[in-house]
Amino acid sequence: MKMYIHVILMGEVWFMNNEKLIEWLEQGSISIPTLLLVNYKKLGLTENDFMVLLHVLSFIESGNSFPTPTELTNRMNVSTEDCADILRKLFQRGFITINEEFENGIIHEKYSLKPLWEKLLQLFLAEESTTKKQQTQQDEANLYIIFEKEFGRPLSPFEGESLAMWIDQDHHDPLIIKAALREAVMSGKLNFRYIDRILFEWKKNGITTIEHAQAHSRKFRQYQQKTQKQVDNNQQGDYKRSVPFYNWLEN
Numbered sequence: 001m002k003m004y005i006h007v008i009l010m011g012e013v014w015f016m017n018n019e020k021l022i023e024w025l026e027q028g029s030i031s032i033p034t035l036l037l038v039n040y041k042k043l044g045l046t047e048n049d050f051m052v053l054l055h056v057l058s059f060i061e062s063g064n065s066f067p068t069p070t071e072l073t074n075r076m077n078v079s080t081e082d083c084a085d086i087l088r089k090l091f092q093r094g095f096i097t098i099n100e101e102f103e104n105g106i107i108h109e110k111y112s113l114k115p116l117w118e119k120l121l122q123l124f125l126a127e128e129s130t131t132k133k134q135q136t137q138q139d140e141a142n143l144y145i146i147f148e149k150e151f152g153r154p155l156s157p158f159e160g161e162s163l164a165m166w167i168d169q170d171h172h173d174p175l176i177i178k179a180a181l182r183e184a185v186m187s188g189k190l191n192f193r194y195i196d197r198i199l200f201e202w203k204k205n206g207i208t209t210i211e212h213a214q215a216h217s218r219k220f221r222q223y224q225q226k227t228q229k230q231v232d233n234n235q236q237g238d239y240k241r242s243v244p245f246y247n248w249l250e251n
Contacts (some may be wrong), residue, residue, distance in 0.1 A: 030058045036120055043119055045095070051076060052086045053095065056111050067108035097120065139174035140167055146178060150185055162192050172199055179213045
């Protein structure tokens, strides 16, 4: 009998706990962007600033778009005065705005975190731009090293300027420039005029990837090999060019 009562009581506890769990789940949750979590310090936000913004976001998502400092401090370890001061500074610094809406002839105020998301996006784009610029500078430096290695000497000022123009003005990908250099080396025509002509022809034909460049070169080599073979057969000579190349300067 005691065991039976115990089982009933355990069942009631289990039921009550599950009811509580369902109640908790029905309160919902908020999604915190990882970008904000990782970068709020870079935005100049303190931990208290960050928590106030998160609680404002939580209230908005639960249907209360204009929580009072008292409502916010009920969830935090800061005073109402401090919370009000934080909200004021967030507003002054452009992290939040207060919008007005008319409903049934009554003006309602509501917080908007749109400025926060805009600042976060600007930070992301700025860092992306900086990273891309640094990568471009590194690629350009690597190109100088590769070119000087292939030429077996330092580049002249004119050659250095040409290399920079291919990147900055013609917007050739460094990989494409290296492919053009490799084409010139294989053709035995290692000079900037020849490389510039290759890049010009590739750009004119819409070639922007290594794969397309290789396919384009292979196509002309096959054509030239076939032509050379016909010439050799007609001349009945003993000489046969083992590796045909496309002369870009004659195109």
